[in-house]
Amino acid sequence: KRATREPLPASKAAFKKHATYILDSQLGAQDLIHPSSVKPVGLFRGVEKVWHRAHVATLRTATQWRKEGRCVREEERPLKTLRGGTSYAAKLFGEWQTDRLPDAPAVSPDEVGVGPIPGTNNF
Secondary structure, three states: OOOHHHHOOOOHHHHOOOEEEEEEEHHOOOOOOOOOOOOOOOOOOOEEEEEHHHHHHEEEOOHHHHHHOEEEEEOOOOOEEEEEEOOEEEEEEEEEEEEOOOOOOOOOOHHHHHOOOOOOOOO
């Protein structure tokens, strides 16, 4: 609450640590302003756009979303494509393009056939 009443920081370094605001140049390759209709809060030194951190979304690959327990929808197109100096292109998606994965049913080790080796405590 206090951060919203504070004035904009006076230096680039202060923006980097600020809880509410971020500069356009400080957005990472996997960051995106979402929704795209959001207007900047202001300008830093009359040139660089200042954004609310609440409007910065982190993009992830389909594999990274899977590790987070989410699945990218089939019909979704990547918002960004990153080429990290290789022929492989990382396709990045936002959280709003994913669905939560259903929880897997709990299975006891006896049903699966996995358990300690008899006579030892090793699996």
